[in-house]
Amino acid sequence: MHYFRLSVLCALTVTTTPLDSAATPFPPNWNDMHTKHRWNTIPGKWESIGQPPVGTTIDLRIALRPHREHALTDTIHEVSNPKHPKYGSYLSKEQVAKLVAPHPYTLGLVETWLRHHGISSFNVSTSHGGNWLTVTGVPVSTANELLGASYQLYRYAGTNETILRTVGYALPAALHVHVQTVAPTTYFGLPLTPRKRARGHRGRAAAALSTRDVPVTPALLRSLYNSVTYQPVAMQQNMIGVAGFHGEYAGDEDLEEFMRLFRSDAKDPNFLVIDINNSGYNPQYPGSEANLDMQYTQGMAWPTPHVFYSIGGLAEEFIPDSFQPVNGNEPFLGWLEAIIGLEDVPQTIVASYGGDEQTFPPEYAKSVCELFGQLGARGVSILFASGDGGVGYGECKKNDGSDVVEFQPIFPATCPWVTSVGGTTKRPEVAAPLSSGGFSNVFKRPDYQTDAVLGFFQQLGNQHSGLYNASSRGFPDVSAQALGFVIILNDDIEYMAGTSCSAPVVAGIISLLNDYQLSQNRPVLGFLNPWLYGIASQGFNDITSGSNPGCGTDGFSAVPGWDPVTGFGTPDFQRLLERLPIPIPAPTPTN
Incomplete structure (x- = not known):
C-alpha cells in the first residue's frame, strides 16, 4: 500500500505585495467613522475579563470588494452553460485572479488608511486575487483606533477558553463601499477542540x-x-x-x-x-x-x-x-x-x-x-x-x-x-x-x-x-x-x-x-x-x-x-x- 504526502500551509499561498505600488488617492477624513457591525449586548454566555496584556497583537483579515462586481458570476455562467459558445473555456488561476481583483483605487485607499495608523505595507499580504488582505502583528491599541473598536478578552461561561473580540466595529465612511468585512471582530465562536480518535477495535455495528x-x-x-x-x-x-x-x-x-x-x-x-x-x-x-x-x-x-x-x-x-x-x-x-x-x-x-x-x-x-x-x-x-x-x-x-x-x-x-x-x-x-x-x-x-x-x-x-x-x-x-x-x-x-x-x-x-x-x-x-x-x-x-x-x-x-x-x-x-x-x-x- 502506498500513499504520498505533500504539506501546504495557508501562509505559503499568500503572496506579499506592498500596496504602495497602487495609486494613492487624496486621504479622506479617517475620523468619520460609521458602524459596520455591533451587538447590543455581549453575545450568549460570554463575559468580559478585561483588556488584553500590554503588547498583545492581532492579525486582521480584510475582504475587499472586486472592481468588476459581476465579472466572476457572468464568466461562470458562460463557461458552465452548455448552450453558451464559451462553454468549457475554463480560466486559469491568473485569469480568475484578474476577474476578482479590487480596483487599484481601492487598494490605494486602504493602504493610505493603514499607513495613517502606522501600519507598514510590509505587514500586509494579499490572497484570492488580491481581494483579501491579511494584516499581521497589529497592536490591539492600533486595531481599536483603526476600527473604532474596543477589543477585550472574553471567556465562555463554565470554561477557561478565552478569545479576543469586540462587541462592535466601524470603518471610515470612505471605506464602506470598498471593504466587505474585517475579521476577527464581532463574531464570538468558542473553539471546539477536535478529539483524536483512538486507534483500536471499535466493534461491529x-x-x-x-x-x-x-x-x-x-x-x-x-x-x-x-x-x-x-x-x-x-x-x-x-x-x-x-x-x-x-x-x-x-x-x-x-x-x-x-x-x-x-x-x-x-x-x-x-x-x-x-x-x-x-x-x-x-x-x-x-x-x-x-x-x-x-x-x-x-x-x-x-x-x-x-x-x-x-x-x-x-x-x-x-x-x-x-x-x-x-x-x-x-x-x-x-x-x-x-x-x-x-x-x-x-x-x-x-x-x-x-x-x-x-x-x-x-x-x-x-x-x-x-x-x-x-x-x-x-x-x-x-x-x-x-x-x-x-x-x-x-x-x-x-x-x-x-x-x-x-x-x-x-x-x-x-x-x-x-x-x-x-x-x-x-x-x-x-x-x-x-x-x-x-x-x-x-x-x-x-x-x-x-x-x-x-x-x-x-x-x-x-x-x-x-x-x-x-x-x-x-x-x-x-x-x-x-x-x-x-x-x-x-x-x-x-x-x-x-x-x-x-x-x-x-x-x-x-x-x-x-x-x-x-x-x-x-x-x-x-x-x-x-x-x-x-x-x-x-x-x-x-x-x-x-x-x-x-x-x-x-x-x-x-x-x-x-x-x-x-x-x-x-x-x-x-x-x-x-x-x-x-x-x-x-x-x-x-x-
Missing part, C-alpha cells in the same frame, strides 16, 4: 441495520447507478479531491482492506495527501468520516487518482445558535486559500461537511461561496453533502435574538456555486428522512433553477408558509443512497449513514463522466448545476416518495421533478453519459 436491509457496498451502488461496465481511461488527466476536517484522517491500510473486500478488481489503491494548516495528518488514527469518503470515491471511480486534503483548524468566523453553541464549523476560508493558490486542482472535489447556515456570518458565507465560484470558473466540480437534519435540528430558532422558528438550511450546501447531494434509502429508492434540504436565507435563487423550483412550489401550495425563504437558492440538487454503508475502520467493519455517504458516491459518478469527456477530448463538466438543471435533469432516477421532517414538522415531501429533499433524484450513469454536453463549434471564419 451490524445492529445498525435492519435484518431486512442489504448493506450498501460499491458493488450494489455501481449496479444501482448503472456504472459497472465503464472503465476509466484518462487517469493521467483526471483526479478526485476529498476534503477532511477535524482531525479526520483517511487510513491507507483501511482503504486497501476495503478495496480487497468490496472492489476486488482494484490493484494498489492509493492517494496523495496535502496537509493544510498543520492538520497533523496521521494515517495511524483514521476517522470514520474520512475513511467513508475516500473508500466510496475510490469504490466508485478507481483507478482515477485521488488526493486527500487534510485540513486543520476551525471556521474563521462563527455565530452560535441553540443547536450549535460552540464553534465546530470547518475552516473553509483557509482551505480554499490553499487550494486556489495551486496551479493544478482536481476536476472533482467532494466534502461531507457543513453547519447551520445561520452560524456562518453572511459576509463570511458569501466570501467563501465566491471562492467556490472561482474554482467553478477553473473547471472544477464541487460537491457537498446536504446535511442530516431534515429541514432542521432541534428548536430551529433564529439566532438573531428574535427566537422566531424557521427551517434551518445548511451551508455550504446552500452556496449556488456548489452541487448539493441529498439522501435516499431502500430499493426501490425513497427519500431518506435525514436528508437536509430547503431554501437558503443568504443566497438568492440562481437563474438556473428557477423553473425547477417554481414547479415544486406549484405542488407544495401554502404548506410551511413562513418557515422558509421562497425566493432563495433551493437545495439539494441531486441525491444518492445514504443508509447502511459498510466501511473499514481500524481493520473492522462499521456501518455509516447520512448524506456524508451520498456525496462521495455522486462525486465518483461525476468523475467517471469527466473521464469520458477527457477521453473524447472534450472539456470536463466544471460547475455542474447549469447542466444538471438543463439536459442532465432527465438522467436521474426521480424520487417521488418520502420526506425530510424536522423543526416539529413533517418537512418537505419528495414529488415528481425537483424537490428540496432529493433534488432531481439519483444518478443513472448511462443516461447521463448520453446527455453529456458537447461544446458548440466555433464559427468558421469567412473571407
Whole structure:
C-alpha cells in the first residue's frame, strides 16, 4: 500500500505585495467613522475579563470588494452553460485572479488608511486575487483606533477558553463601499477542540441495520447507478479531491482492506495527501468520516487518482445558535486559500461537511461561496453533502435574538456555486428522512433553477408558509443512497449513514463522466448545476416518495421533478453519459 504526502500551509499561498505600488488617492477624513457591525449586548454566555496584556497583537483579515462586481458570476455562467459558445473555456488561476481583483483605487485607499495608523505595507499580504488582505502583528491599541473598536478578552461561561473580540466595529465612511468585512471582530465562536480518535477495535455495528436491509457496498451502488461496465481511461488527466476536517484522517491500510473486500478488481489503491494548516495528518488514527469518503470515491471511480486534503483548524468566523453553541464549523476560508493558490486542482472535489447556515456570518458565507465560484470558473466540480437534519435540528430558532422558528438550511450546501447531494434509502429508492434540504436565507435563487423550483412550489401550495425563504437558492440538487454503508475502520467493519455517504458516491459518478469527456477530448463538466438543471435533469432516477421532517414538522415531501429533499433524484450513469454536453463549434471564419 502506498500513499504520498505533500504539506501546504495557508501562509505559503499568500503572496506579499506592498500596496504602495497602487495609486494613492487624496486621504479622506479617517475620523468619520460609521458602524459596520455591533451587538447590543455581549453575545450568549460570554463575559468580559478585561483588556488584553500590554503588547498583545492581532492579525486582521480584510475582504475587499472586486472592481468588476459581476465579472466572476457572468464568466461562470458562460463557461458552465452548455448552450453558451464559451462553454468549457475554463480560466486559469491568473485569469480568475484578474476577474476578482479590487480596483487599484481601492487598494490605494486602504493602504493610505493603514499607513495613517502606522501600519507598514510590509505587514500586509494579499490572497484570492488580491481581494483579501491579511494584516499581521497589529497592536490591539492600533486595531481599536483603526476600527473604532474596543477589543477585550472574553471567556465562555463554565470554561477557561478565552478569545479576543469586540462587541462592535466601524470603518471610515470612505471605506464602506470598498471593504466587505474585517475579521476577527464581532463574531464570538468558542473553539471546539477536535478529539483524536483512538486507534483500536471499535466493534461491529451490524445492529445498525435492519435484518431486512442489504448493506450498501460499491458493488450494489455501481449496479444501482448503472456504472459497472465503464472503465476509466484518462487517469493521467483526471483526479478526485476529498476534503477532511477535524482531525479526520483517511487510513491507507483501511482503504486497501476495503478495496480487497468490496472492489476486488482494484490493484494498489492509493492517494496523495496535502496537509493544510498543520492538520497533523496521521494515517495511524483514521476517522470514520474520512475513511467513508475516500473508500466510496475510490469504490466508485478507481483507478482515477485521488488526493486527500487534510485540513486543520476551525471556521474563521462563527455565530452560535441553540443547536450549535460552540464553534465546530470547518475552516473553509483557509482551505480554499490553499487550494486556489495551486496551479493544478482536481476536476472533482467532494466534502461531507457543513453547519447551520445561520452560524456562518453572511459576509463570511458569501466570501467563501465566491471562492467556490472561482474554482467553478477553473473547471472544477464541487460537491457537498446536504446535511442530516431534515429541514432542521432541534428548536430551529433564529439566532438573531428574535427566537422566531424557521427551517434551518445548511451551508455550504446552500452556496449556488456548489452541487448539493441529498439522501435516499431502500430499493426501490425513497427519500431518506435525514436528508437536509430547503431554501437558503443568504443566497438568492440562481437563474438556473428557477423553473425547477417554481414547479415544486406549484405542488407544495401554502404548506410551511413562513418557515422558509421562497425566493432563495433551493437545495439539494441531486441525491444518492445514504443508509447502511459498510466501511473499514481500524481493520473492522462499521456501518455509516447520512448524506456524508451520498456525496462521495455522486462525486465518483461525476468523475467517471469527466473521464469520458477527457477521453473524447472534450472539456470536463466544471460547475455542474447549469447542466444538471438543463439536459442532465432527465438522467436521474426521480424520487417521488418520502420526506425530510424536522423543526416539529413533517418537512418537505419528495414529488415528481425537483424537490428540496432529493433534488432531481439519483444518478443513472448511462443516461447521463448520453446527455453529456458537447461544446458548440466555433464559427468558421469567412473571407
